Amino acid sequence: MAHRKPEKKYINFLIIPDGKEEPRSIRLRLSLVRFIIAMLIVFLILVTGGFFAYWKLGSLLIQNNRLKEENFKLVTSLKQVDKIKEELLALQGYEKKIRSSIQGYVKVPETSATDSIPLNQINFESLNREKTGSLFNSIPSLIPVEGFIARGFETSSLFSDAHLGIDIAAQTNTPIRAPADGVVVMESWTDYGGNVLIIEHAYNYITVYKHNQVNLVSELERVKKGQVIALLGNTGKITSGPHLHYEIWHNGKPVNPIYYLNEN
Numbered sequence: 001m002a003h004r005k006p007e008k009k010y011i012n013f014l015i016i017p018d019g020k021e022e023p024r025s026i027r028l029r030l031s032l033v034r035f036i037i038a039m040l041i042v043f044l045i046l047v048t049g050g051f052f053a054y055w056k057l058g059s060l061l062i063q064n065n066r067l068k069e070e071n072f073k074l075v076t077s078l079k080q081v082d083k084i085k086e087e088l089l090a091l092q093g094y095e096k097k098i099r100s101s102i103q104g105y106v107k108v109p110e111t112s113a114t115d116s117i118p119l120n121q122i123n124f125e126s127l128n129r130e131k132t133g134s135l136f137n138s139i140p141s142l143i144p145v146e147g148f149i150a151r152g153f154e155t156s157s158l159f160s161d162a163h164l165g166i167d168i169a170a171q172t173n174t175p176i177r178a179p180a181d182g183v184v185v186m187e188s189w190t191d192y193g194g195n196v197l198i199i200e201h202a203y204n205y206i207t208v209y210k211h212n213q214v215n216l217v218s219e220l221e222r223v224k225k226g227q228v229i230a231l232l233g234n235t236g237k238i239t240s241g242p243h244l245h246y247e248i249w250h251n252g253k254p255v256n257p258i259y260y261l262n263e264n
Contacts, residue, residue, distance in 0.1 A: 137225050138202035140179035141260050144209065145170055145232055145244050153256035164254040165208065165247035172242045173213055174232040178223045179260075180205065187219045193245070194235025199223060208247035211239050 009030040016023045147170030154163040178199060185206075186198035195212035213233025223229055234242045248257045 135203075137181045138205070139260075140201060140205055140207050140248055140257075142177060142179040142225055143261055144168070144179050144207075144246055145174055145176045147174065147232075147243070149258070150241075150243055153254075153258060165245050166257050167243045167245050169241065169243040170232050172231075172233055174242075175228045176209060176212065176230040176232055176244055178225055178227045178229050179207060180225050182207070182223055184217050184219050184221045184223060184229075187215050187217060190236065192236050192238045194233065194239065195230070197230055199229070204251050206249040208245075208249070210245035210247075211236050211243060213242075 010027050011030055011033050013026040013028065014023055015026065145168050147168045149166055150169040151163060151167040153166055180199075180201045182199040182201040182205075184197060185200045186196065188196055190196055193210040195210075195215050197209040197212065197215055197217070199207050199209075201207065209230060211233055212230040213235065215230045217223055217227075217229045232242055232244050246257055248255050248260065
């Protein structure tokens with residue numbers, strides 16, 4: 001018995017135009033139709049996979065950018081923490097110097113009296129007229145630099161931080177003079193205060209000088225009233241032009257220097 005070849009199968013597609021044209025018939029092998037369908041399925045799978053991969057890549061890029069931004073913020077925060085830490089250490093040193101001075105660890109020039117004298121008990125008129133004696137030389141009654149007051153003494157409030165001194169504006173390199181006899185207990189640099197000086201005087205007085213262009217005295221050096229101790233400048237991060245930030249501390253508390261300048 002002879003072997004019969006498998007019969008080829010076809011599919012007929014009938015095309016019926018809308019117009020007056022006669023219908024046309026297209027005859028395709030079933031295997032070709034199956035191949036076309038398979039190719040369409042593969043194409044749809046590839047297109048769908050491509051869209052999914054594109055969406056996934058976009059999500060990864062967005063996430064990557066967000067992580068980069070968060071990493072940048074973290075690095076910036078760490079840098080700020082390091083700066084704050086450095087400034088805190090400087091402020092701790094600043095505080096230590098003041099506390100050491102207040103507690104008497106640094107000797108001041110000998111006077112006839114070492115007790116505290118309240119401001120209202122000082123006769124500035126007589127003091128300035130005599131211009132001699134230990135009291136005149138020890139009370140910080142001299143204006144440290146010639147200029148104008150750009151900012152006054154301010155206590156803290158809900159809207160602003162405390163400003164424990166006055167800012168005296170003048171030209172850069174204007175001489176800064178010691179307002180009284182004393183001993184330099186700190187000569188250093190801080191990020192925010194720039195070149196800083198702290199001088200201890202008799203009668204429990206301490207004076208502070210910030211943003212100096214250059215300090216001209218060293219720690220533990222004795223200074224005389226009217227002696228040039230520094231040159232006015234604009235050093236440090238927190239500053240708005242050449243000026244001297246000047247503080248007076250009495251009995252461990254900041255007092256308004258303007259009282260002494262007014263009396264003088």
